[in-house]
Amino acid sequence: MSIIEATGLTKTCKSKSGPVHALAGLDLAVPRGTVKALLGPNGAGKTTVVKMLTTLIRPDAGRAIVDGINVVEDPKTVRRVIGVSGQYAAVDENLTGFENLEMVGRLYHLGGTAARRRAHELIDLFDLTEAGNRPVKGFSDGMRRRIDLAGALVINPKILFLDEPTTGLDPRSRLALWGVIKQLVTDGTTVLLTTQYLEEADQLSDDIAVIDDGRVIAEGTSDQLKAQIGGHRVVVALIDAGDAAAAREVLGRHGDGEPTVSGDGRGIEVAVGDGPRALQRVLADLGAAGIGLHDAGMRRPTLDDVFLKLTGHVADKTADADATDTKLEKVT
Amino acid sequence: MSAAATLPTWTPLTMWYSDGWTVTKRNLTKLKRSPDMLVFAVIQPIMFVLLFSQVYGGAIQVQGTDYTQFLMAGIFAQTVVFGSTFSGSAMAQDLKEGIIDRFRSLPMSGSAVLIGRTNSDLVLNTISMVIMMLTGLVVGWRVNSSFPEFMAGVGLLLLFSYSFSWVMALLGMMVKTPEVINNASFLILFPLTFISNAFVPSDTLPDPLRLFAEWNPVSSLVQAARELFGNVGTAPVPDIWTMQHPILTVLIGVSVMLVVFVPLCIRKFASISSR
Structure with missing residues (x-):
């Protein structure tokens, strides 16, 4: 059975040029214990999907079930089993790395002792000793992203959502992060990740859903997709x-x-x-x-090739569709 | 095995209390680490007390008391009104930085972030208030009432500040950037606090302004504080209900703000996400 099941997810956003369909009836299923990559350009709706499944925004229409729970009807129960790390690190700049993680642990209601113990473990696991005792501001983006990812892992979530986890990271940090994600998957975590890079989807995921204009336009393993567009x-x-x-x-x-x-x-x-x-x-x-x-x-084929083949247009839509995607890309 | 399965299920009350405290602590730590904010909260009140009492003290006549006695309640009221705007800009800042998305993805109480925000701003305002009172005492301000009345006056000012924080927090979640809040508070709150009885007796104002000042809720707050601190002069209080019953007026205003804005804030918070 699928641990994530979404059907007909729809979201319309307002923009200067009129209503834009951030999601136009998106269907998605992720089997338990697997890694699914949402592959698509900026503005395809990837971030919107992640925000819906993690209870941050409500769909205008459609239904999303995470670990058997409806995300709209019972968001609090969903939040007890998920971990989220966004493309824009959600850490408190004025707190130290340790304080950030301890706070997250407390807000998961682990209690003070367990929250502190878990924060120490994560500091070691993610090689954050340096950022552990100093306020996060002043550290590199890569360090912040690691703290953010550590924040998503405070409870060993059943399902981990990673929105463009490596965008803006240097190659070394990217490889290190891939290593951590692979280890989690080995331990049984289900992962839904979004990426703009075919290579990343290829490396990490069992299954890829290609997204464009708020819909899934192709789905399959990396080999299947590549065969479809020519190896x-x-x-x-x-x-x-x-x-x-x-x-x-x-x-x-x-x-x-x-x-x-x-x-x-x-x-x-x-x-x-x-x-x-x-x-x-x-x-x-x-x-x-x-x-x-x-x-x-x-x-090897790139995302551009996949897109050209599947949609007949190139994967470069800086226009609007998903304003969040576009804006954050400029920031990073 | 997933640790998620073993997460304790807390009652809403435990959760509300514990999460609210966790976020309050986070905000206070932030405050401690950004001394500019703290300095601002300390220096500005001192400056206002000194400037107004020393510059205008000789020029403005108040019937039955001296200007410093008259002034202090006005400055207290103005400071707590302005202090509350910090709740708005801090909410907007959190939203901008993305930390709100982290909070909203956690199984925490839906009001904890707002409780934490308003609580820590109450702490900040209390610090400002203490500093102002000490400065006031230095320049000759005296409380001419009983200790319980004095405490009631302080409580009323802080209560007003706390409930106004919820109003500003809602605005903070509605604006696009923190700067909007700062500019708006300048444009709206300056006239609101100056066209009142805070710095001059309202009967000295030209008619349209006098009318505004008499019905201005800030005037009721100032009048209530003056009465409770025993700083009223002998001039007649304007013959309108809100000025004749300032303490009751403030209590009603505070209740209305809390009853309306606490639920609105909690509802708004459940649907916001970083931009």
Whole structure:
């Protein structure tokens, strides 16, 4: 049975240009003990989904059940089993890391002794000793995010919600955070995370839901999604734009679907099924045809590719849709 | 095994008390760590008492008493009114910083953040009040009533400040940025406290202002404090009900503010989220 079940979630927000559908009938199911990634660009509605499931905002329509409890009817019971960490660290700047965590423990009603003990454990676990006894302000974003994540883990929640947990983190902190999340999953925690990075969804999740315009537009494992959009892409850069037509014909012969040509006519790209072998064949044929190359290689699909394939538009919507997403991105 | 399963179930009353205290403590710690706020709460009252008593003291005549005696209740009232606005800007600040989302995702009492806010601001206002009284004593202010009356006067001022904090807390949850609260309080509260009997007897004002001053709730608060501290002069009190029964008027006003704004605040809090 699914520990998170959402059906028909709808939310309309007001904006300067009129009503915007932050969510337009979103369905979601997360089986117990698994990791689900919500993948989508800014403004797709990811944060809105997380805020609804964590009882922070109410849906205009639809139904959300978390651990068997309706989030609208009984938010307090839901809050007893979840942990939340947002993309914008919700920590008190004037308190120390320890005081922040102790306060959260007390507000979960662990009692003073247990709250302090748990705060100490988390300080050790997250390598926060430095921030433990000094006010949080003055520490790096990465440190704040770790304190925020530690705050989400004060009770070993059954379900952990992570809204863009690594946005704005340096690569080292990102890897460390991935490690912590993987460990939690091994211990049986269910995780719902949002991300803009296919790679992150790939690394951490069992299952990915691609979100656009407040709906799930594709769902499946990372392999299934990648197969749907073509696993790898072969990319070549021509010396002479005049060879474009001939090169395009060669790539089309070895790729899945139509090759795309960049604006200057020199970059050509196509999705391929069997990566390295396709590249070898493309290079051999281009060589035989006497077409000179600046560069050639393979790359893995990005979120942009997923989007282009699934929606026909690129994943860059800085406009509005989900104002929270957009604004916070600018902050971080 | 998940620790969540073993979380204790507290009664609403225990939760209300304990969570309210936890948030109060958090706010007081914040206050202690941002001395600028504390200095502001201490320096401003001293400055007001000294400026008004020394600058206007010689120029403004009050029938039957000297200006310093007359002035102090007015400054007390003005300070508690302004002190309450801190509840609004602090709520707006918490909302902006995202900590409200953390609180709202925890199984805590739905009123604890508001209780904590208004409680800690009451502490701040009490500190201001004590400082002002000491400064007042230095410049010659004297309480000419009994000790119980004096305590009732202090209690009434703080009660007003506490209930007005709830009004400002609601505003703080409705505005987009903390600055809005600060600007609004400047534009609304300055006229409200100055067009009253706080600094000058209201019968010296031109007619439209006099009418406003006599019905102004701040005037009732000032009049009540003056009576309880034994600082009234011999000038006749305006012949309207709110000025003739200032203590009762303030108690009614305080009750109305609490009855209306506490539930409104709790309801609003249940639906806010950081922007």
